[in-house]
Amino acid sequence: MSATVADKFLDAxxxxxxYREAGEGEKTIVFLHGAGGQSPRSAxxxxxxxxxxxxxxxxxxxxxETPVGxxxxxxxxxxxxxKFIAAAAPGQKVHLVAQSAGGxxxxxxxxxxxxxxxxxxxxxxxxFAVRHAPPPGAVPPNLADMAMRxxxxxxxxxxxxxxxxxxxxxxxxxxxxxxxxxPEGHNDLRARLAEIxxxxxxxxxxxxxxxxxxxxxxxxxxxxxxxxxxxYGAAHEMPIAAAEIWVKLVGDFVARGEYFLVNMG
Amino acid sequence: xxxxxxxxxxxxxxxxxxxxxxxxxxxFEPDQARRAVAACxxxxxxxxxxxxxxxxxxxxxxxxxxxxxxxxxxxxALTQHVKRAKIAILGALIPLTGNPxxxxxxxxxxxxxxxxxxxxxxxxxxxxxxxxxxxxxxxxRARFEEAWDLIIKAWTDRMPFGWEGKxxxxxxxxxxxxxxxxxxxxxxxSGSSKESGAFAARKKVGLGLAFTNISLAAEAAKHYRAxxxxxxxxxxxxxxxxxxxxxxxxxxxxxxxxxxAIFGHAMPAGGLADMNRLVATSGFFGQGDTDLLAxxxxxxxxxxxxxxxxxxxxxMICGGPKTVLAQIKRLHREIGCGVLNLIFDRSGAxxxxxxxxxxxxxxxxxxxxxx
Numbered sequence: 001m002s003a004t005v006a007d008k009f010l011d012a013x014x015x016x017x018x019y020r021e022a023g024e025g026e027k028t029i030v031f032l033h034g035a036g037g038q039s040p041r042s043a044x045x046x047x048x049x050x051x052x053x054x055x056x057x058x059x060x061x062x063x064x065e066t067p068v069g070x071x072x073x074x075x076x077x078x079x080x081x082x083k084f085i086a087a088a089a090p091g092q093k094v095h096l097v098a099q100s101a102g103g104x105x106x107x108x109x110x111x112x113x114x115x116x117x118x119x120x121x122x123x124x125x126x127x128f129a130v131r132h133a134p135p136p137g138a139v140p141p142n143l144a145d146m147a148m149r150x151x152x153x154x155x156x157x158x159x160x161x162x163x164x165x166x167x168x169x170x171x172x173x174x175x176x177x178x179x180x181x182x183p184e185g186h187n188d189l190r191a192r193l194a195e196i197x198x199x200x201x202x203x204x205x206x207x208x209x210x211x212x213x214x215x216x217x218x219x220x221x222x223x224x225x226x227x228x229x230x231x232y233g234a235a236h237e238m239p240i241a242a243a244e245i246w247v248k249l250v251g252d253f254v255a256r257g258e259y260f261l262v263n264m265g
Numbered sequence: 266x267x268x269x270x271x272x273x274x275x276x277x278x279x280x281x282x283x284x285x286x287x288x289x290x291x292x293f294e295p296d297q298a299r300r301a302v303a304a305c306x307x308x309x310x311x312x313x314x315x316x317x318x319x320x321x322x323x324x325x326x327x328x329x330x331x332x333x334x335x336x337x338x339x340x341x342a343l344t345q346h347v348k349r350a351k352i353a354i355l356g357a358l359i360p361l362t363g364n365p366x367x368x369x370x371x372x373x374x375x376x377x378x379x380x381x382x383x384x385x386x387x388x389x390x391x392x393x394x395x396x397x398x399x400x401x402x403x404x405x406r407a408r409f410e411e412a413w414d415l416i417i418k419a420w421t422d423r424m425p426f427g428w429e430g431k432x433x434x435x436x437x438x439x440x441x442x443x444x445x446x447x448x449x450x451x452x453x454x455s456g457s458s459k460e461s462g463a464f465a466a467r468k469k470v471g472l473g474l475a476f477t478n479i480s481l482a483a484e485a486a487k488h489y490r491a492x493x494x495x496x497x498x499x500x501x502x503x504x505x506x507x508x509x510x511x512x513x514x515x516x517x518x519x520x521x522x523x524x525x526a527i528f529g530h531a532m533p534a535g536g537l538a539d540m541n542r543l544v545a546t547s548g549f550f551g552q553g554d555t556d557l558l559a560x561x562x563x564x565x566x567x568x569x570x571x572x573x574x575x576x577x578x579x580x581m582i583c584g585g586p587k588t589v590l591a592q593i594k595r596l597h598r599e600i601g602c603g604v605l606n607l608i609f610d611r612s613g614a615x616x617x618x619x620x621x622x623x624x625x626x627x628x629x630x631x632x633x634x635x636x
Contacts, residue, residue, distance in 0.1 A: 204426075206414075220424050227437075230418070232411060232430030245429050261436045 003050025005043045009065075010058075013083030018065035019058040023050020027118070027254055028089045030056050032081070032102030034237065035126070035176055036150075036169035037063035041157040045239040048247040053095075053254055058084050060105065062176055074180050078108040085109075085116050093118035095254045099239060100126045100210070101176070107189055107219075110196045119257065120196065121250055123203040124236050127186040128218050129211040146170065149209040152235030156243030193222035200226040201253045201260070203238060203246065210236040227261065266597060266636040267503060269319035269353055269606040270312045270622070273331030274305040274339055284536040286393065287327035301332060304615065306346050311619070313347040315626035319384060321353035321606050324361075326397040337371035344378040352379045355453065355473055355506070355606065356386025359416065360408035361398050366438050368412075369419035373444045381445035386453045386473060387413055389461065392544035392561060393537050403548030406460060408432050413454075413468070420449050453506060456485055460551045466492030471504035475606070479579025482507055483599045490601070502603025507596060510608040511582040512617075513589050513624040520584050520621075524572055527613040538563075581611070586628035593629070597636045 003023035010017045020038065029049060033039065038059050049055050061080050062068035071077050085094055095118050098106025103125020110117045147166060161169070200223045204216050220228045229249060234242035253260045277300075279292040309320045320343055324336040333339040340354050352375060357368050368387075376383035389409045395402040411430045418426065418438075425439035444450050456462045456472035462485055465472045472489045474482040486505050493500050514520025545561035560567055569575035576583055579599075582592045596602060609622050 206430075217424070227427060228424065229427035229429055229436070232414065232428060232433075249429060263436070 002044075002047035003055075005046045005050070010084065010088055012087040013080055015061055015067060015069045015071075015080055015083075017058050017084050019056055019084070019088070020046060021057075022046040022055045023053055025053040028054045028056065028092055028094045029097050029250075029254060030058070030081075030085055030089070030094045031239075032096060032098040032106050033057060033059070033063070034100030034102055035173040037172040037176075039237070039240060040161040040165040040169065041151075041155070041240055044156050044158075045243045045247055048243065049251060052251050054089075056088050056094075058088075060102075062179060063172055068179070072179075074104060074108065077180065078105055078112060081105060082109060082113045082116060085113075095119045095121070097121040097123060097250055097254075098125060099123045100236065101173075103127050104186055104189055107193065107196065110198055110200075111189075111192050114197060117198050119198050119254065120200045121203065121253060122200065122219055123238055123246070123250075124205045124208055124211055125202070125216070125219060126211055127189055127215075129215040148235075150235060150237045150241070152207065152233075152241040155237075155240045157240065190218050190222070193218060194224065196223045196226075198225070199253075199258055201249070202226055202228040203249065204228060204230045205234040205236050205238050205241070206230045206232040207234060208236045266593075266602075266633055267318040267604045268625075268630055268633070269321045269506070269604055270309075270317050271321045271323070271355070271508060271606050271608045272305055272309050272312070272343075273322045273325065273333050273336075274301060275610055276301045276329030276332050279329050286536040286540050288329060288536075293329075298332070306342065308619070308622070309343055310346045312622060312626075313350045315623065316630065317350055317626065319351045319353040319604070319606070320347050321355045321384075323355050323386070323388075324358050324390075326394065335371075337368075337375055340375045340383075341378055344375060344382075347379075347382075351382045351384050353384035353606070354386050355384070355475075355508075356388040356455075358390035358394055359387050359412040360389060360405050361394060361400055363398070363400075363433075365412035365415045365433060366419055366435060366440065369416040370440045372416075372450070373420065373440055373442050376444040376446055376450055377442045381450075383444065383446065383450040384453065385444075385450040386455070387416060388455045388473075390455075391476065391537075391541060392549045393540035395544050395549065396540055401548075402544045404432070405549055406551060410464070417449065420444055453504075456489055457481065458550060458554045458557050459485075459488055460553060462489040463492045465489060466496050466500075469493075469496065469498055471500065471506065473506040473508065473606070474600070474602070475506075475508035477580075479596060479599055482579070482602075486600050486602065502601060505600065505602040506604040506606050507600050507602040508606035508608070509580055509582060509596075510611045511589070511621070511625065512609070512611045513582075513621045513629065514585055514617075515620075515624070517584040517588050520588075521572060523613070523617050524581075524583050524611050527611070528572055528575075582607070583611075586624055589625065589629050590633055593633050594636065 005022045008021055059066040060077055061071040071080055096106045103122045104127040110120045202219050220226045231242050238246045281292045322336055322339050325331040326334050336354050336357050340352050343352050372385055411432050419440050425437055428435045453471040453473045454465045456465050457477050512520050512524050541561050550558045575581035582589055609618050
């Protein structure tokens with residue numbers, strides 16, 4: 001039975017967070033969205049993931065309806081999200097599931113706030129892809145092509161995002177790349193990945209046209225307890241492009257921890 | 266031009282009446298099997314000494330045609346008897362076993378055992394092979410392509426990985442040994458269908474043409490080259506293999522007499538036409554291969570009725586050395602193949618077969634190499 005997805009708000013650390021919540025369960029997943037913000041078609045995978053676990057999806061400062069507040073750096077965003085977690089799941093260690101641009105935030109949370117993190121899923125994490133903020137006045141990307149790159153040809157949604165929703169996603173991404181881009185390549189994060197102690201699952205989109213496979217290497221090479229799984233044929237936004245298998249993998253990993261590696265039928 | 270000898274460890278003729286597949290193994294006789302194994306290993310050593318470029322073998326099931334249901338087992342044995350030539354596995358049928366990683370491991374092992382002499386055929390198989398392990402032929406293409414990508418990944422990725430695909434699922438892959446040849450051994454796929462030719466071009470690998478004829482092979486090779494051009498590369502001649510039976514005699518007459526005596530009975534497995542029809546008409550071929558589908562609907566009408574017709578259609582090479590050389594030149598000219606994979610099994614008698622191999626190596630191969 002799919003869980004209901006609800007839009008909510010929570011005040012934490014002086015920021016009024018917009019977030020989505022689905023499901024119930026002993027374990028709480030905090031999903032960290034990509035550069036486009038809350039995906040307009042996230043309801044299906046959240047509902048599926050919510051069948052087994054409680055799932056929270058905060059819009060980070062500067063995205064969607066969450067104000068940017070005083071967040072001017074990635075470090076500031078990490079601290080703000082840490083406060084959100086502490087407020088939304090008090091006394092709990094949560095299972096971070098970080099998609100694309102959310103990957104850097106998830107990795108930093110695991111490094112700086114191990115008291116909040118039970119495990120980490122990095123889903124097509126973007127930190128080590130070469131990314132630059134678009135120059136002012138740049139021609140916006142072709143939205144249809146971008147949708148194919150992100151979601152592939154068999155996305156899990158009842159209807160595709162409208163042109164308006166796609167434009168909003170692109171605007172979110174451009175604004176936040178300009179605000180939080182790390183053209184130096186996140187070398188500070190790379191230098192500290194080995195400090196991540198929690199069990200980590202690295203999910204790689206097998207047909208990712210946004211982030212090259214080489215950009216996935218540092219996580220597996222540096223994070224001590226990292227397992228890499230390739231989702232064959234999947235486009236970048238795996239929660240939507242390959243929803244069922246992505247949810248199954250993430251759900252199993254959160255539920256079974258290190259026994260995730262063992263086939264139990 | 267290069268020359269390969271196909272030696273899949275044929276069992277030889279059985280006492281089975283009729284023409285069936287699967288061939289009941291009640292007709293398996295241990296003494297004959299021992300002789301077949303000894304003959305195969307002796308022959309490949311001879312072929313190696315005579316200077317053939319490749320010794321080839323292939324996976325086939327449920328018949329005495331080849332005793333190689335797991336072709337890497339045979340290839341491993343060949344590595345210990347063939348000291349110079351490449352070991353060409355043409356190939357394993359990668360959608361069939363359900364475990365492509367095992368195939369990647371076994372091929373890598375053969376490459377190590379042979380000191381880096383593996384030629385890696387990764388094949389989809391003939392239609393009837395899908396009756397062996399109960400695999401849905403309509404899934405063949407998708408299984409093949411996913412298995413292919415997984416095998417290449419297993420050979421080339423340097424860190425452990427898991428795999429979640431439509432057909433294959435692994436939590437950990439990190440094969441030992443890796444192939445000696447980097448990034449991979451030379452790779453071939455079978456390419457009689459348009460889909461396969463397009464796939465080979467897209468993946469920038471070689472093409473193997475077997476169980477076909479000169480006009481179909483020429484068409485398939487042309488399609489492959491055109492597809493390669495579309496993908497921005499040009500295959501070498503060596504990247505097109507053409508396989509067919511051969512018998513070389515001292516004279517045309519002697520060769521012809523030897524082959525005519527057993528013409529039409531040389532494949533004891535026989536009886537495959539019906540099985541091929543069943544599978545071919547169950548979704549095995551893609552929509553672009555209607556010609557191939559039509560052919561497999563009635564393979565009985567596809568068989569040449571005489572030796573002369575077989576030679577004309579390029580489904581057999583037969584004659585004295587000069588005639589054989591002329592036939593090879595024609596195949597090379599019309600198909601553009603740079604490797605001939607030759608089946609020296611058509612004379613029926615071990616001494617004639619051996620002499621045929623020797624004649625080819627000594628009196629045909631030196632000049633044919635210059636093509």
